Amino acid sequence: GAVVSQHPSRVICKSGTSVKIECRSLDFQATTMFWYRQFPKKSLMLMATSNEGSKATYEQGVEKDKFLINHASLTLSTLTVTSAHPEDSSFYICSAPPGLAGSFSYNEQFFGPGTRLTVL
């Protein structure tokens, strides 16, 4: 299957600093990537949809100025947590559908391994 990677896998930062998380599709191009947040013992909550060549679409309640998303190329999306606070500590997961919009394979998504963010 298609492979999605995330970097870093784990990051610890001080409150007030910014952290960048990368999501890469390794063997396919992804015009769309999704960013989720997973709290301990909880399900995944969609934060935003990252679109190559256009602005990201944020879910209700997600601060777009705090969680900056840049879809720099067809294989890379980045999530920057700005001015991080302890409540931003979480597990951030990205996913990407292989194939082009409208194609059958576009219905499926492949997930990255996640990034554990701890804000002190």
Place this chain on the structure above:
Amino acid sequence: AQSVSQHNHHVILSEAASLELGCNYSYGGTVNLFWYVQYPGQHLQLLLKYFSGDPLVKGIKGFEAEFIKSKFSFNLRKPSVQWSDTAEYFCAVNEGGSARQLTFGSGTQLTVLP
């Protein structure tokens, strides 16, 4: 808006027992249905998926799921669980036709006792 319900939050079984995890969704249109598994410390992996066709789908590791449209359900089953099946299981849905973000259920933690 879609929603997905997984009624079993934590299931504990002995090895060789049969498993059925419930999943119900609320959406009136065409849907794509998925079951994902997350082993401890690992990322989400696709167990199986339903897009169309035969409502009984078979996935990896002996899992299967049945889509019952009239009940808005997509329950996951395995006839005989193993200790290695201990993991968190997530049901997910997106709208059919083109890629949409997934809506996840709250997850079910399965613990299989040796």
